[in-house]
Amino acid sequence: MADLIEFLRTRLEEDRAEAERGYARGADDPTNPGWNRATLAEVPPLVARRVLREAEGKQHLLAIHVPDSLSLHGRVCAECRVPEPGWEHGVPAPFPCRTLRVLATVYSDHPDYQPDWKPTA
Secondary structure (H helix, E strand, O other): OOOHHHHHHHHHHHHHHHHHHHHHOOOOOOOOOOOOHHHHHHOOHHHHHHHHHHHHHHHHHHHHOOEOOOOHHHOEEEEEEEEEOOEEEEEEEEOOOHHHHHHHHOOOOOOOOOHHHOOOO
């Protein structure tokens, strides 16, 4: 399985960069393709700032949902636990965990998205 964390980091960086371009540059800036008066009227600075905060928040999730290098050769999430009868705190969730898979679903139309990243029920 390709590196889902790297895929997500790249997509979030693209989102952040696009939001910064739309927020920082003028409406008719020729170096800012895709953003014009009509587009900026539809996507106000408030939305661009929210996209930036959202990307930052998701980066924090990526920092804690990592393979646990101390157990099972990194095949479990260092953060997630799955409820299991008889285990008070659950058992480690397989990596990549459901949290990362759900984060990736918003990019499911991207050519680098892999179908095996789809979250399971």
